[in-house]
Structure formats: structure tokens, C-alpha cells
Amino acid sequence: MLAENKLKVFGDFIKTLTNDELIWVNGYLNGIVAKAVPETTLPAVKQAANKITITYGTETGNSKKIATDFAARAKKNGIQVKLISLDQYRLNDLPKEEYFFTIVSTHGDGEPPAAAKKFYDHIYNNGFKFDKLKYSVLALGDTSYPLFCKTGEDIDDQLNKLGGNRIAPLRKCDLEFDEEANDWFDKVLLSLNSNNGAQVKESPVITSSPAKKITTKKTYTGSVLANVNLNDIGSNKQTYHIELAVDELEYEPGDSIGIVPENPLATVEAILAFTGLDKNKEIEYRDEWFTVFDLLKKRVNIIYLAPSVVKKYAALVSQTIPEAKIDLLDLIKIYPVKNSAQYEEVFALLNPIAPRLYTIASAPEAHNGEVHITVEKDEFHINDIERFGLCSAYLGELNTDSEIKFFVQKNKRFRLPADDEDIIMIGPGTGIAAFRSFLSERDSKGAAGKNWLFFGEQQFATDFLYQTEIQNWVDTGVLTNVNVAFSHDQQEKLYVHHKMLQRGQEFYNWLQNGAYLYVCGQKDPMSVWVENTLLEIIQKFGSKTAFEAKQYFDKLKDDGRYSKDVY
Amino acid sequence: MSDKNLSHIEKVKQTSDGLRGTIRESLLDEITGAIREDDQALIKFHGMYQQDDRDRREERAEKKLDRLYTFMIRLRLPGGFLLPEQWIAMHEIAGENSTGVIKITTRQTIQLHGIFKSKIKPTISAFNAAKLDSIATCGDVNRNVLCSPNPRQSTLHQQVFAYADKISNLLKPKTSAWYEIWLDEEKIAEKLEDDPLYQDRYMPRKFKIAIAIPPNNDVDVFGNDIGLIAIIENDVLKGFNIAIGGGLSTTHGNTETYARLGTIIGFTDTEEKTLKAVYEILTVQRDHGNRSDRKLARLKYTVDNLGVDRYKEEVETRAGFKLEEARNYKFTTRTDYYGWEQSNDGNWQYTVFVENGRVLDDEKVALKSALLEVAKTGKANFRFTANQNVIISDVSAGDKEVINQVLLNFNIIEHTGSASPIRKNAMACVALPTCPLALAEAQRYMPSLLSKIEPLLEKNGLQHEDIIVRMTGCPNGCARSYIAEIGFVGTGPGKYNLHLGGDYEGERLNKIYKESLEEAAILTELDGLFANYKNERREREKFGDYIMRKELV
Numbered sequence A: 001m002l003a004e005n006k007l008k009v010f011g012d013f014i015k016t017l018t019n020d021e022l023i024w025v026n027g028y029l030n031g032i033v034a035k036a037v038p039e040t041t042l043p044a045v046k047q048a049a050n051k052i053t054i055t056y057g058t059e060t061g062n063s064k065k066i067a068t069d070f071a072a073r074a075k076k077n078g079i080q081v082k083l084i085s086l087d088q089y090r091l092n093d094l095p096k097e098e099y100f101f102t103i104v105s106t107h108g109d110g111e112p113p114a115a116a117k118k119f120y121d122h123i124y125n126n127g128f129k130f131d132k133l134k135y136s137v138l139a140l141g142d143t144s145y146p147l148f149c150k151t152g153e154d155i156d157d158q159l160n161k162l163g164g165n166r167i168a169p170l171r172k173c174d175l176e177f178d179e180e181a182n183d184w185f186d187k188v189l190l191s192l193n194s195n196n197g198a199q200v201k202e203s204p205v206i207t208s209s210p211a212k213k214i215t216t217k218k219t220y221t222g223s224v225l226a227n228v229n230l231n232d233i234g235s236n237k238q239t240y241h242i243e244l245a246v247d248e249l250e251y252e253p254g255d256s257i258g259i260v261p262e263n264p265l266a267t268v269e270a271i272l273a274f275t276g277l278d279k280n281k282e283i284e285y286r287d288e289w290f291t292v293f294d295l296l297k298k299r300v301n302i303i304y305l306a307p308s309v310v311k312k313y314a315a316l317v318s319q320t321i322p323e324a325k326i327d328l329l330d331l332i333k334i335y336p337v338k339n340s341a342q343y344e345e346v347f348a349l350l351n352p353i354a355p356r357l358y359t360i361a362s363a364p365e366a367h368n369g370e371v372h373i374t375v376e377k378d379e380f381h382i383n384d385i386e387r388f389g390l391c392s393a394y395l396g397e398l399n400t401d402s403e404i405k406f407f408v409q410k411n412k413r414f415r416l417p418a419d420d421e422d423i424i425m426i427g428p429g430t431g432i433a434a435f436r437s438f439l440s441e442r443d444s445k446g447a448a449g450k451n452w453l454f455f456g457e458q459q460f461a462t463d464f465l466y467q468t469e470i471q472n473w474v475d476t477g478v479l480t481n482v483n484v485a486f487s488h489d490q491q492e493k494l495y496v497h498h499k500m501l502q503r504g505q506e507f508y509n510w511l512q513n514g515a516y517l518y519v520c521g522q523k524d525p526m527s528v529w530v531e532n533t534l535l536e537i538i539q540k541f542g543s544k545t546a547f548e549a550k551q552y553f554d555k556l557k558d559d560g561r562y563s564k565d566v567y
Numbered sequence B: 001m002s003d004k005n006l007s008h009i010e011k012v013k014q015t016s017d018g019l020r021g022t023i024r025e026s027l028l029d030e031i032t033g034a035i036r037e038d039d040q041a042l043i044k045f046h047g048m049y050q051q052d053d054r055d056r057r058e059e060r061a062e063k064k065l066d067r068l069y070t071f072m073i074r075l076r077l078p079g080g081f082l083l084p085e086q087w088i089a090m091h092e093i094a095g096e097n098s099t100g101v102i103k104i105t106t107r108q109t110i111q112l113h114g115i116f117k118s119k120i121k122p123t124i125s126a127f128n129a130a131k132l133d134s135i136a137t138c139g140d141v142n143r144n145v146l147c148s149p150n151p152r153q154s155t156l157h158q159q160v161f162a163y164a165d166k167i168s169n170l171l172k173p174k175t176s177a178w179y180e181i182w183l184d185e186e187k188i189a190e191k192l193e194d195d196p197l198y199q200d201r202y203m204p205r206k207f208k209i210a211i212a213i214p215p216n217n218d219v220d221v222f223g224n225d226i227g228l229i230a231i232i233e234n235d236v237l238k239g240f241n242i243a244i245g246g247g248l249s250t251t252h253g254n255t256e257t258y259a260r261l262g263t264i265i266g267f268t269d270t271e272e273k274t275l276k277a278v279y280e281i282l283t284v285q286r287d288h289g290n291r292s293d294r295k296l297a298r299l300k301y302t303v304d305n306l307g308v309d310r311y312k313e314e315v316e317t318r319a320g321f322k323l324e325e326a327r328n329y330k331f332t333t334r335t336d337y338y339g340w341e342q343s344n345d346g347n348w349q350y351t352v353f354v355e356n357g358r359v360l361d362d363e364k365v366a367l368k369s370a371l372l373e374v375a376k377t378g379k380a381n382f383r384f385t386a387n388q389n390v391i392i393s394d395v396s397a398g399d400k401e402v403i404n405q406v407l408l409n410f411n412i413i414e415h416t417g418s419a420s421p422i423r424k425n426a427m428a429c430v431a432l433p434t435c436p437l438a439l440a441e442a443q444r445y446m447p448s449l450l451s452k453i454e455p456l457l458e459k460n461g462l463q464h465e466d467i468i469v470r471m472t473g474c475p476n477g478c479a480r481s482y483i484a485e486i487g488f489v490g491t492g493p494g495k496y497n498l499h500l501g502g503d504y505e506g507e508r509l510n511k512i513y514k515e516s517l518e519e520a521a522i523l524t525e526l527d528g529l530f531a532n533y534k535n536e537r538r539e540r541e542k543f544g545d546y547i548m549r550k551e552l553v
């Protein structure tokens, strides 16, 4: 957001402030931004709103949580609220809406959460017009991603284009979103109550103050203590256990770390060779200076470019290019630039390399001064040529003592319960990472609660991640139950959810006794299968109807007894 | 003997509920490829050993993976006889569930290695379908019974050979645990399970029996707890000389342990008496054997503690008859009759050279495929020799050409024919990587060592001599290195005690010549010895005899 030098000045100033002063400054700044809105352009809204719709598009639950709080607050203010997730929302209702608010996060690299996709496409693809729609958007995001709050921006922008009246400016929140969000909603309520709900014509944007950014997004440098491929000869996989030494690292079990990978040297050199650029030439990119080499190696995304970037490139070189993801090298080969002077413009429109998240596999209590991750080398084929994921391949090749930068991605919704509570952990594949953290933590604290682990992979002999540690936890009684499923070891495939069902009665008993349930690892299909099986177990062993089972499951969620960290 | 100094295994046996223990539970344990400690002792009675790939230990530890536990299964094949369809079945099972290598052992049977815990049951039920079992091929019971396999040995071969089966069945444990655990069969009433021979204690230690048909001592009859020597006079089987107390294993640094050859204690003429005598030799060992120190529990020690005569009397009183004076016999060889041989019934046998008993397809020869082809013709049986080779047997004169063609196609004739005498007379035990007791390599190393010894022989013009060379990776002597003319006994990685002076026929133990030699030293020693032997040997004097005459050990 701010240029380096401004940011520094501001940052230093911020550091001198107390928390209260910070909050005051924050409010003050917001005030200023709000005033930036020319009063004159405000036509009066007829009467005060008494009926509003709050929608949310969430991937990991933050947006929903916020939306729910607001619905409650609105009700207190005597306003009727329809609260609904965007994937439940009847799209035909949209044109009929009068007061419409949405809270939406951004995922992927700059994509809407799955739950918001339908709505997102709908407002883009259907040429309808609003006449009376009054709206405002709260965007959740993470400043460590290049396309910060992209989805919120798009929706805010598109609703406006469709004739919607923005009655409170788009608000973009970083991960520490609570205050920001409340402040946004204050403004919303304000504009609703005042008989002339302020309408904002331009689209000034309020982003969480850099102050927060500095305090929330500390980058750490870790030096590699160990990097072991956990899979044995004969496995189809490579899963790296990576240990980093870091001082004064603050995290909790359940958190992840974000790592910005470097681009493969070969690719960078290929681009340099093709473009004939001087690798040492200094050029500017987003207010920072880099040598061409460093820029291509460390800063910009040159692999599998986002369609939006391809689009900009097409415009730049004025050629028609199908809007598909493509590598930079292919792009400049197939659709050459007009002259090599253009390359710098090309670089300018590239996105920064997006960080990848890795669930922390270590625990503060057990692995002092270290952080561990469990990284599966991501492998895929493009017309039969084997390719590897950028970050996982990069991490796999790190030698001991080499250093990498990372940040901690807090995950408030994935926390251990009180020490004396029982937990069930379902973590096949790299999903085991979170639970190695949980178990290490509980082990070293001597937590009294019982622990039940479900793990799965392909082959017992080669893929049983952290087998000896798990065995030790069984021997020392830390683990009460362990069930494993190895899909390739028998004719018919066997997965963790099959194991859950096999142990269904006991599983249900644990739930009845208040156990907390955690799922970590592959989102699709694993976490989906697990959830369906969970419902099946509740229904079968709790002798409930499908509907009652669903209620029971929802209750688990509401009580914070069901947490997911899936990807 | 008072309970308190009973060895742990004794307690395990007695509390095992007919060798069942907690094997079932062990099999269900999902997070380890191993089974519980005590069950590991019990599955031996079922013909299995828990092992792990010792080559992979260190790296797996780094990978936070448990040891690569697998199981070795050993078949019960009295006299080492297999029908062609059984060979085919075994070939397939080996391919599916084990390392694929079919290992012919020094006791005429077959071992499959590298079977995962989860694959044991499928493997065994496949064996069962082929009418094969692994009952009592390990553990403190009577093991696979040996018998000279080559029908060419005598017109009466079939008659003698039948004893292997009879003895094996007579001494088979009565428990049906094997069928219940591995084949999920219903438990049959306890009553039927009383085992008058083994009771609930079984033997104090493993027990081994071999039957030899002179003049060939290919089974090393004197290396067994009981050795039966068939006495054939003008084409009639008169009976058997009985030798007891053979046993080869020693333990480095334990002076109480020693290798011992069997002592002939007499002769029995009828089948009934022979079986009875054998049976009572076991009961005496059962009751008098050492059950507190397993290192001293073999029959050989019991015999020496009681004294041969006392032991004999005890057997006679229990049997209710006296053993007769031993008859004359003569052993002149121990080697297999390689290549084609015809037996008196007019059938033909082809003895294939299988280096260290490892049947597989390698760059040298596609032995495994060849034998499968042979089996598929259905025109030949398979007989394993105690020298780790296989005899393609009982081929009618009419079918001989068919088989011969297969052998030619797969280059087996060339392979067997061209192997040097010293290689054909050599044996090595399994050792690394599967054998947990191995101190040094054996079957993986022996071939290359021989390649270095062969030139030394040629240099001294001895390349045509049959010299018996054997190597074991530890002093247990699984390849009977103590009754070889040249014996290598592993003492540590790359180090072997060099034993010399055994005889060619297997009637004299060798002695340590030099300790813990590495390859270079081994070769210089042998080079010198060969040279002197060449110059100083008497007419047709065997290498082992030469060593003794010169008192070099």
C-alpha cells in the first residue's frame, strides 16, 4: 500500500504509540478518509431501513462469524435481518433487494471462496440492473497475498456498475479483522439509521491501517536444521519433514507458516537467455529496486500466470491471447513483445509470487526455538510431462543451513481445547502435521485429555509419516487410539473415513462424551468424505434421522467442537 | 527342574494355549509391521520368523519409519519333494507376496522372504490350497526331515524315502492352532489336542533328523540330532543304523558350546522298531534336555551330560527293546549328481546347480523362469537336495527330450555344466540382510569370493578338485561350515574364521586355522596352502585329509 520510505516513517511513528493512541489514530484516519467523500453528491435516501440482508462468502469461516455477529447487532438495533450464505442465496432475489450487505473473503490467488463462486459469476454474467439496491461490502483478506481482498473489490465494483448504491465504502481487512469489521458495521448502521443513508459515489477504500500490518505480519528467518524425505524407497510420494531454527518465534499449535518460494533457476535463466536482458540491470517493481535476476528469481510470479495478467499482457503487446493460465516464458515466446524495451513493462504487470501456507508440525512446548513443517512434493502432469509444484519442490531442495523467510499465519479456529478435553484427530497425508503439533504439545504439557488419531496414506511400508513417533505416543499412553488406512495395500481402496465407520460406535461415544473433532489435510475429496461419514456415524450410532444428524453436526460446529484445516 | 530357572521361552510355550498365544491380536495391530515379543517365539512353531531388512535400518530410522519388518516362511517338505503343480503355485505365491526369490535351504525345503504381516494369511492359504504347509519347520520341535533325494541312489530309494514322511507325521505337533490362526478354521475340541510327545513344553530346543543312503552322505547325516543310515544289503533294506547327538552350532566366546557329530548307538531292523526308537530318543531329550539355558539345550549336550550309554539304555527301556549292533556302511561322497542321471526304474533326473539355493532370474541365467517352464510340462517332479540344489526328477525316458529342450532353451545345461567343481561343492547360508543373527555376509558374498579362489586353484592346477567349501555369516553353522574342508565362519563385517581339515565325506569336523581374516588374508593363506597341497599331496589325497596329515590345524 504505502511506499517503502513512507511506510518506514509511519511505522516508526506508530511504534511510539500506546494501544489506545493507536485506536484513536485509527479512528482519526478513518474520519479523514470518510470526509474525502464530496458531500454534495448525496441524494437523500427516502426512509430509514428496517429490513436488511446480510450475506457472507466464506472458505474457512471468518466471514460467517462476522456476519453472524452483525446480524445479532442489527437485530438489537431493531432491524429485521435475513442472514444467509452466498451459496444458499436465491440469485433471483437480488434485483428485489433494497439493503444488501456482503462479507466475503478471497482465496486461491485472488479467487472467490467456493461458496461465493455462483454469486460472483452471476453478477458478472447477467446483464440485469438494480434500481433500488443499497449495499456495502466488507472484504476479508490477507496482505501477504498479492491480490489483497480481490474478491471483495470485484463485488463492490460490479454491484456498483449494476446500479447499486454504495452506502458505506468497501472495507478491506487484513487477518486481524475484528476492529476493522466492527468499524465498518458501525458505519453501515449509521447510514441505515440516519434518514439519509449516506451514499458514496466514488469508491474510496479503507484498508486496515499499516500499524496492524506491522504488528500482525512479522517475517521470520529460519535456518534449515534438517530436511528429510519421510517416504521410503518404493513410495510414489516425497514428503519432506523440514525443521527450521528460529529465535523468538511466536505461534500456537494449529497455526501455519507462509512461505514465498523462489522460482526455479533453470526457468529464470531460460527467460534471461530468451530476452537477452542483462541480469544485473536494476529495475523498479512496486516501489522496490531489484536486479533483473533477483526480480525474476525471488519476486514475481513467472509460472502459470493468472488470466488477469495474461489479459494485461495481451493488451500491452496488442495481440489476442486466449485467457488461460500460461508460463511467462511460453507467453513471450508465442506472443512476442513489440521490442525488447517492452520487457520491463511486462515485468511491471506481473504479480508477486504468492506465499504458500504450511501447517506447523511442531509445538512451542516440545520444540523450543524450532518450527517444523511437513511438505508433500506436489506433482502433476502437463501433456504427459512431469511437473512439480513451485514451493514444495523449492522446499524439498533446501539443504541444511540454508535460510528462508516466512510469516506465521494464525488460525484461531483450529486450537486445542482445554487440557482435560478429549480430541479426535483425522489427518491423512500431510494433514498429520497439525496433529504432530497437537500431540507434541499435549505430551509435553502432560494434558489429561484422551487423544484418538486417524491417519492414512498409500502404503504402510513406505508412507507411514512419523510412524515411530506415533508408536511412542501409543506406548507412553498419549494416544489412546490410533487407526490407520493404507489405500494401496489391498485390492479395494481403504481410507480414513472407512476406518471411522468401522469404529463408529466408539467414535460416537467419544462425541457423546464431549470430544473435540479436528480434520486436517486434503480438502477434496478427503474432508468431504470425512464429513459425510461423520453424519452417517451420528445417524447410525445415535439412531437419528438424517435431519437430526445434521442438527447434531451443526451443533458441534457452533460449540466449536468441529474444526477444519483443509486445503 | 524348578520353574524359576526355566528360560523365558519355556514359560511362553507353556502359557501359549497350544501355540496360539496372542498371535491373532498381534496381527490386528495396525501401527506396526511386527508382532508381539512372545508371539515372535510362537510363530516359529508355525514355520515363520519375524525379520527386518537390516540394510534399511539406519535410513528408515532417520525417516521416522519403524524397521521394515517382514516374515520368512519355511515349508515342511519331508525329503524335499514337490509336485510340478505345487512348484507352479509356489512360484506364483513368491511373486505376489514375497521378495520373489525362492530359497532352497540346506534342509531340503523352501523359504520365502519379505512377506508383510498383512500378507501372511493370504500366503498361507495359498500354500494350503496347493496342499503345502509350514507346520513345525521352526521352533522347539522336530524340523523338516532330510532324506537323500536322488532316486538314482538306490533301487530302494522310494522305500527309504517313505520314512521321511512317516517320521515327519509321527513327530508333528497335535495342536490345530496353525489351521485356526492362519486359515480361520474352527477350533476343534481341546481333548483331541493332548500331545503325548510334546505335552505343553515341546522340546527344549529345535530337533533335527536326517536319513542317508550310503555311499552318499549328501544330507550330512552326522550333523543331525538323529541320523539314520539306511543299511541296504543285496537290494534289501535291512534297517537303519542310528546316530544321535549331532549338532553343529557354537557361540563365539562361549567355551561350553561346541559342534558335535552324531554317535552311532545301534541298529534297528523293522519299521516299527525304527520309529519307536526315534520317538523315544525324543522323549528322553524332552525330559532330560536343559530347559534353562537354550545355548546348551540341544540333544548333543544332553547326550554328553548323561553319557552315550546312559542315553542309549534310557531309550531302550522306554522303547522296550534293545538296539542291535550297528551294521557296516561306507560313505564315499557328499556331492550331488549334477546333470542327467538314470535310475534303476528307468526314469531320468536332471540335477540343476543353484548357487546358494537362490532360485531367481538374474543377468547370468533365468533359473526361475526355466523351472516354471519345466513345471508347466507336468512331466517332472522337483526334489531339493541338502546342498541347496534342485533335481528335476522322475522324468520318463519318453519325456526326457521335452525337458532337455526346456533346459537348453533357458541355458540351464550350460549354466550347470560350466560351473567350477569348487562352486558346485560350495554352500553359503542366508545371512544378511534378513538373518538377525548374521555377523557377516554369506550368500551375497560367497560367489565373488569363489571367483577369486578359482584362479588360485587354476594357478596350482587344482581346478578339477572337488573341495568342499562352506560359509556361514555366524557360528550357528546353517550351511554346515564345520563339516567342510574349507569353512568360513563370520565373526564380523568382512571378517571370517578360516576352518580347515574337515573330510570330504562329512565324518570329521574341521578346526579353526586362523581367526577373523579379511578377504586379502584369506586369499594369501589359501594360495599358500594350495601350492603346498599341490606339491606335497599323496595319491588322490583330499585337501581336508592333507591338512590333517600335515597337522596344520
Ligand code: SRM
Pocket: B049, B051, B072, B074, B104, B105, B106, B107, B108, B109, B110, B111, B137, B143, B144, B206, B208, B220, B223, B246, B247, B248, B249, B250, B295, B298, B357, B428, B429, B430, B431, B434, B435, B436, B437, B476, B477, B478, B479, B480
Ligand atoms: C535357511 C537356512 C540356511 C540356508 O541358507 O539354507 C537357515 C537359516 C537360519 N537359521 Fe539355521 N538355517 C538352516 C539350517 C541350519 C543348519 C544346518 C542343518 O540343519 O543341517 C544348522 C546347523 C545344524 C544344527 O542345527 O546344529 C542351523 C543352525 C541354526 C542355529 C543354531 C542352533 C543351535 O543349536 O544353537 C540357529 C540359531 C538358533 O536356533 O538359536 C539358526 C537360526 C536360523 C535363522 C532362522 C535365524 C534366526 O533364528 O532368526 C536363519 C534364517 C535366515 C534367513 O533369513 O532365512 N540356525 N541351521 C537353513 C534352513 C534349514 C531348514 O530348511 O530348516
Ligand SMILES: Cc1cc2nc3c(=O)[nH]c(=O)nc-3n(C[C@H](O)[C@H](O)[C@H](O)COP(=O)(O)OP(=O)(O)OC[C@H]3O[C@@H](n4cnc5c(N)ncnc54)[C@H](O)[C@@H]3O)c2cc1C
Pocket: A256, A261, A303, A304, A327, A356, A357, A358, A359, A360, A374, A375, A376, A377, A378, A379, A380, A382, A388, A389, A390, A391, A392, A393, A430, A431, A433, A565, A566, A567
Ligand atoms: C491452510 C493451508 C495449510 C496447508 N498446509 C500444508 C501442509 O501442511 N503440507 C503441504 O504439503 N501443503 C500444505 N498446504 C498446501 C500448500 O500451501 C501448497 O498449496 C502446496 O504445497 C502446493 O504448492 P506448490 O507451490 O508446490 O504448487 P503450485 O506451484 O502452487 O501448484 C499447485 C497446483 O497448481 C497447478 N499448476 C501449477 N503450475 C502449473 C502449470 N505450469 N501448469 C498447469 N498447472 C499448474 C497444479 O495443479 C498444481 O498441483 C496448505 C495449504 C493451506 C491453504
Ligand SMILES: Cc1cc2nc3c(=O)[nH]c(=O)nc-3n(C[C@H](O)[C@H](O)[C@H](O)COP(=O)(O)O)c2cc1C
Pocket: A057, A058, A059, A060, A061, A062, A063, A064, A104, A105, A106, A107, A108, A109, A110, A111, A113, A140, A141, A142, A143, A145, A146, A147, A148, A149, A150, A175, A357
Ligand atoms: C489458500 C489461501 C489463499 C488465500 N488467498 C488470498 C488472496 O489471494 N488474497 C487475499 O487477500 N487473501 C487471501 N487469503 C486469506 C483469506 O482471505 C483470509 O484468511 C480470510 O480471513 C479468510 O476468511 P474466510 O474464513 O471467511 O474464508 C487466502 C487464504 C488461504 C488459506
Ligand code: SF4
Pocket: B429, B430, B431, B432, B435, B436, B437, B438, B439, B442, B472, B473, B474, B475, B476, B477, B478, B479
Ligand atoms: S549361520 Fe548364522 S548368519 Fe547364517 S543363516 Fe544361520 S544364523 Fe544366520
